[in-house]
Amino acid sequence: MVVDNLLLAFAEIGNIQTLLLMIVGVGAGLLAGSIPGFTIAMAVVLTLPFTFSMPPAQGLATMISVLVGGLSGGLMSGILTGIPGTPSSVATTFDGFPLARKGEPGFALGLGVWSSFFGGMISAVLLVLFAPQLARIGLEFQPWDFFMLVIFALTVTASLAGQNLVKGLIAGALGLLVRTVGEDEAVGVGRFDFGSDYLLSGFDFIAVLIGLFAFSQLLSDVKGRAAAQHALTDTGNIQVRIEHIRALKELAKRWTVVVRSALIGMFTGILPGAGGSIANILAYDQAKKASKDPDSFGTGNPEGIIAPESSNNAVEGGALTPLMALGIPGDVTAAIMLGALLIHDIVPSPSFISEEPVLAYSIFIAFFVANFIMLGMQSVMLRVFVLVTRIRMYMLAAVILGLASIGVFALNNVADDIWTLFWFGILGFFMRQFGFPLAPMILGVVLGNIAELNLARALAISNDYTLFFTRPWALFFLIIALFSAVFPLFQKARTEGAKWVRFYAPALLTCASLPLMLMGGAVRPGLSLLCLCLAAFLCYKAIKAAGAPA
Amino acid sequence: MSSVNRDTIIAIALLVTCGGLYMATLEIREPDYGQLSPATWPRLIIGIVTLLSTIYLVQSVRRGPTPDEEKIEWSGFTAFFAQWRNVLSVFALFLGYLLILPWVGMLLGGAAFVFLLLSVLGPFSGRDVIIHTTIALLTVGGIWLLFTYGLGVILPRGELTGI
Numbered sequence: 001m002v003v004d005n006l007l008l009a010f011a012e013i014g015n016i017q018t019l020l021l022m023i024v025g026v027g028a029g030l031l032a033g034s035i036p037g038f039t040i041a042m043a044v045v046l047t048l049p050f051t052f053s054m055p056p057a058q059g060l061a062t063m064i065s066v067l068v069g070g071l072s073g074g075l076m077s078g079i080l081t082g083i084p085g086t087p088s089s090v091a092t093t094f095d096g097f098p099l100a101r102k103g104e105p106g107f108a109l110g111l112g113v114w115s116s117f118f119g120g121m122i123s124a125v126l127l128v129l130f131a132p133q134l135a136r137i138g139l140e141f142q143p144w145d146f147f148m149l150v151i152f153a154l155t156v157t158a159s160l161a162g163q164n165l166v167k168g169l170i171a172g173a174l175g176l177l178v179r180t181v182g183e184d185e186a187v188g189v190g191r192f193d194f195g196s197d198y199l200l201s202g203f204d205f206i207a208v209l210i211g212l213f214a215f216s217q218l219l220s221d222v223k224g225r226a227a228a229q230h231a232l233t234d235t236g237n238i239q240v241r242i243e244h245i246r247a248l249k250e251l252a253k254r255w256t257v258v259v260r261s262a263l264i265g266m267f268t269g270i271l272p273g274a275g276g277s278i279a280n281i282l283a284y285d286q287a288k289k290a291s292k293d294p295d296s297f298g299t300g301n302p303e304g305i306i307a308p309e310s311s312n313n314a315v316e317g318g319a320l321t322p323l324m325a326l327g328i329p330g331d332v333t334a335a336i337m338l339g340a341l342l343i344h345d346i347v348p349s350p351s352f353i354s355e356e357p358v359l360a361y362s363i364f365i366a367f368f369v370a371n372f373i374m375l376g377m378q379s380v381m382l383r384v385f386v387l388v389t390r391i392r393m394y395m396l397a398a399v400i401l402g403l404a405s406i407g408v409f410a411l412n413n414v415a416d417d418i419w420t421l422f423w424f425g426i427l428g429f430f431m432r433q434f435g436f437p438l439a440p441m442i443l444g445v446v447l448g449n450i451a452e453l454n455l456a457r458a459l460a461i462s463n464d465y466t467l468f469f470t471r472p473w474a475l476f477f478l479i480i481a482l483f484s485a486v487f488p489l490f491q492k493a494r495t496e497g498a499k500w501v502r503f504y505a506p507a508l509l510t511c512a513s514l515p516l517m518l519m520g521g522a523v524r525p526g527l528s529l530l531c532l533c534l535a536a537f538l539c540y541k542a543i544k545a546a547g548a549p550a
Numbered sequence: 551m552s553s554v555n556r557d558t559i560i561a562i563a564l565l566v567t568c569g570g571l572y573m574a575t576l577e578i579r580e581p582d583y584g585q586l587s588p589a590t591w592p593r594l595i596i597g598i599v600t601l602l603s604t605i606y607l608v609q610s611v612r613r614g615p616t617p618d619e620e621k622i623e624w625s626g627f628t629a630f631f632a633q634w635r636n637v638l639s640v641f642a643l644f645l646g647y648l649l650i651l652p653w654v655g656m657l658l659g660g661a662a663f664v665f666l667l668l669s670v671l672g673p674f675s676g677r678d679v680i681i682h683t684t685i686a687l688l689t690v691g692g693i694w695l696l697f698t699y700g701l702g703v704i705l706p707r708g709e710l711t712g713i
Contacts, residue, residue, distance in 0.1 A: 053701045166606050170564065173599045177571070177592065184588040189579050191588055192571070222636050228671050394671035399689045401644065402664035406656060406693050410703045415651060422644055429637070434560055456586040463585075 009361035012057040013369060021058060022366065025065030026373045027381060032066070033073020034085040034385040035396065040070035041332040042214045046400065048206055048340055049407030056344040057359055061366035063340055067333055068120060068370035071313050072378060075112040076385040079305070080105060080240070087277035088312040091284035095297060095304025102300050105240045110247025111305040113378045115258060118251065119310035120371040122262035123269070123317025127324075128364050131353065134325035138350030141326070143458035145473035150451040152477040153328055156271060156484045157440040160278070164435055165488045171436045175444020176451065178203060185449055186456045198416050206339050207408045207420040208445050212438055213332065214404055215425025218397040220432055228394040242379050250302050257287050257303050258310045265311030269318020269330050283311030317367065324360060326350055327450070332439055335446040343411070476515035483508045502542030509535035557610035564603040568596050639670045655708030660690040 012018065025047065032043035047066045051059030074089030079096035092112060099108040141149070154176075158168030181192045182202020193200035222228035251258060261283035268279035287307035288297045297304050319330030320337065327348035329335040341348055346356060353360040408421045428438060458467065468474050486504075494501045509531040516528035575596065578589040631638065647663035654662070665686035672678060697703040707713055 050701070053703070166602055166609065170599060170602045170606065173595055173602065177595045177599065180592040180595065186586060187581050187584040187588055189581055189588040191578050191592060192574055194574070219637055219640055222640070222671055223634075225636055225671075228636055229673060392672065395668060395685065397640075398664050398667035398671060399685060401640070401667065402660050402686070402690050403693050405644075405647070405663075406660060406690070406697060406705065409656065409705065410697055410701070413703065415648075415706055418648060418651070422648060425644075426641065434556065452586075452591045455591060456584070459585040 005357040006361050008358045009057070009365050012055070012358065012362045013061055013365045018058045018061055019369075021054075021062045022065040022370060023373055023377070025062040026069035026370055026377050029066035029069020029071075030073035030076075030374070030377060030381055030385065031069075031388050033070040033089075034077040034388050035391070038085075038396065039213075039217060040067060040086055040088070041336065042217055043067075043070050044333050045206070045210050045214055045336050046404060046407060048210075048336060048343075049410045051340060052343050052411060056341070056346060057362035057366075059344070060337065060340055060359070060363055061370075063337060064363065064366045065370040065373065067316055068313070068367070068374050069377070071120070071316060072113070072116040072309075072374050073385065074312075075116065075305075075309055076109070076378070076382065077388075079108045079112055080385075088280050088315070089308065090277070091280040091308035092305055092312075094284065094308075095299070095301050098298065099300035099302070099305065104243075104300075106243040107246055107250075107302075108300075108305060109240060109378075109382070110243040111250060111302050112309045113242060113375065114244070114247050114251055115261075115306045115309035116313040116378075117371055117375045118258050119262045119265060119313035120317070120374070121368070122259065122310075123266050123314035124364065124367045124371065126266050126314075127317040127321055127367065131321050131324045131360075134321060135350045135353050138326045141350060141473055142471065143454040143461065144467045144471050145477065146454040147451055147458060148468060148474040148477035148481070149326065149328060150447045150454070152481040152484070153447060154440060154443055155481040157443050158437070159484045159487045160437075160439070164437060165485070167436045168440045169485075171431065171438065172440035172444040175441035175446075176448040178208060178441075178445050179205070179448025180452070185453060198419070201416070203420045203424070204408075204412060204414070204417045205445055206336075206343070206411055207417040208424045209336060209339065209442060210404055210408055211421040211424030212428035212431075212442060212445075215401065215421060216428025216432055216438070218400060219425065219429040221393050222397045228397070229392055240382060242382065244379075251306065254303055254306055257290075257306050260286065260290075261307040261310035262314040265314030266318040266321075268311070269315035270321055271318075271330065279311040279315045280308035283307040313371075320363070320367070323348055324352060324363065327352065329443070329446060332442050335442055338446060472515040472518040475518070476512065479508075479511045479515065483511070499546055502545065503539065506535040506538040506542065509538070555610055555613070555615040557613070558607060561603050561607035561610055565600065565607065568600040568603065572596050572600075636671055640667065643667050643670065651706055651708075653708050653710045655711050655713050656705040657690065657694045657713055658708060658711055660694070661686045664690055 013022075028047070029040070029043055032038050033040060044063055044066050047063050051062050054062065070086065071088060074085030075092050075096065076085065078084040078089040078093040079100050082093055082097040084090045084093050096108045096112060099105075154172040155169070158172050159165055160168070179202075181199055183190055183200065190200045264283045264286060265279040268282060284297075284304060284307050287303045288294050291297065291301070291303055293301070315331070316333065319334040321330065323329045323334045323338060327338070327350070329338050338348060346352075346359065405418050405421060408417045409415060411417060431438060431441070469478060483504075490501055490504050513528040513531040513535070516524045516531065519525070572593065575589045575593050578587075578592075580587055580589070643663055643666055647659055650662075651659045665682050668682035668685060669679065672682065694705060697705055
């Protein structure tokens with residue numbers, strides 16, 4: 001059965017048309033990734049309208065290709081010009097640009113390209129291994145648990161806004177509110193329509209995403225007149241040949257950095273809202289801490305390129321894992337993937353892999369294939385990346401806005417969707433200006449009806465509200481949500497040297513052990529005991545450290 | 551008014567919006583079926599936004615204006631327009647594009663929008679006009695052809711132009 005499904009999935013992805021679309025997708029992603037100010041999420045969201053007429057597997061393969069290309073495109077401009085193409089490649093420039101300026105751009109690019117490839121492959125393998133396992137756990141979830149999972153996802157995303165936790169939470173709640181406009185999905189009653197047919201039909205959530213993310217980003221990019229007319233770089237012709245063999249030898253020597261960084265990327269991707277922009281910095285920091293020569297970081301240390309590039313390409317495998325296993329996107333790009341699935345009337349849930357095995361395997365295969373295509377195209381398109389960074393921002397903005405309006409119309413053949421793009425573009429722009437993070441709002445829009453439907457289902461099954469706090473999984477997500485809400489305070493207190501921060505991790509472990517114990521069986525209570533032992537050990541260490549003379 | 555800053559104004563605007571939206575939930579029809587009333591979920595979210603906005607308001611009042619905000623002085627419409635020229639131009643041109651779309655269609659309307667936006671945001675000389683016209687026609691025309699003939703999507707035709 002598995003082999004049959006796998007063969008069918010290969011047939012879906014392996015045909016010439018899909019492979020050509022994937023090549024175009026990787027190329028477009030690489031170009032988008034190399035343009036500073038043009039985020040990967042924007043590239044993926046703008047691709048979405050073009051995929052609606054394709055079969056689901058083909059459309060998703062194209063979008064995955066754009067995503068994989070985008071994750072790798074940032075390193076080219078980062079290493080050659082010192083300007084990271086995407087936030088995911090910021091740390092790559094710390095050592096990539098100095099190494100290129102030392103006269104070794106080919107080696108630096110080789111390290112970046114192959115680290116991206118291995119990071120992506122490790123994450124693809126982990127996605128294939130973990131998604132079905134997580135989906136099996138997801139089958140245990142009941143509406144109460146799903147509702148709390150959504151709350152957890154929104155809280156974690158908001159908490160990543162750091163000092164702006166309240167703004168992040170407001171943004172997430174506003175996203176939920178946006179999704180309530182129009183007919184209620186459960187009983188079909190109109191809400192907030194104010195007598196308008198446009199509002200009664202609700203906002204198309206892809207148009208909302210493109211408006212919030214792409215339109216507002218482009219407005220921010222061209223806000224200043226001088227910046228809008230400025231070319232991103234004025235670098236002359238760069239003649240570089242990527243040194244593949246030397247880079248591979250270097251990676252073989254430093255394989256632990258690749259694996260560790262890929263795992264950091266994968267884990268960061270699984271966390272809702274945390275993406276490549278966090279993973280690459282975390283992996284760089286860990287590589288520096290673990291290095292025998294930390295002082296050489298920032299001057300062209302190869303590990304300073306390997307770590308961020310391995311991790312940022314591993315992020316998407318992580319972000320796709322909860323999407324495929326639970327139907328909950330791990331980040332904005334995964335949320336757009338969810339939109340692509342919904343366009344084809346496929347609703348991801350824990351039973352997605354078992355009910356749509358061919359499509360699920362097609363996604364896995366597309367992820368692998370896209371990494372190979374990316375590897376080949378990086379070398380071919382090297383000169384184009386540098387040329388792209390010379391395009392003036394106003395040209396990009398004008399063209400993309402024009403094309404976005406056509407693409408948004410094509411989603412449903414409804415001109416009202418272009419109005420939605422416009423209104424949410426304005427809203428997104430002002431939110432950016434006033435310091436409100438957009439990621440929680442986007443996740444709120446995506447998860448809004450999942451939360452409401454599960455709340456309705458939960459209340460239809462039982463009027464007992466305590467089930468939201470007493471069911472083990474619901475309690476587990478609630479506890480993590482509360483601790484993640486406190487996380488910005490924890491970070492602030494840690495920098496101020498407050499003593500209570502030493503007890504944050506033990507408290508989290510102790511609280512999390514309770515729902516694990518309630519889950520029954522043998523493994524989870526065992527894990528619960530392990531958590532308690534670890535909490536006791538950390539507590540002991542914290543008390544000992546508190547008693548020690550300063 | 552010394553404690554009023556930008557965040558305070560936004561928080562008050564959010565609270566007013568919440569009040570208005572709560573009033574709107576009173577208009578939501580209550581059906582005789584279903585366990586969860588259609589108004590419950592929006593009211594729950596409005597309650598949360600109200601609570602968070604109140605916290606935001608208290609935080610902003612306590613913090614007072616930041617040094618940057620204190621420096622900002624109203625220097626007239628000319629300065630305001632100069633600072634926000636590009637953003638206002640994009641809003642105005644996109645709005646214009648949406649309004650003329652039913653009359654001129656997506657091909658001509660889209661090309662005109664891209665051309666005008668390029669000319670407003672970028673430099674404006676004879677050479678630039680040629681470049682901007684070429685970009686607008688090639689990109690919008692190319693995508694129009696792709697959607698119309700490649701993907702079989704009928705894009706809006708203009709009542710006046712017929713294309």
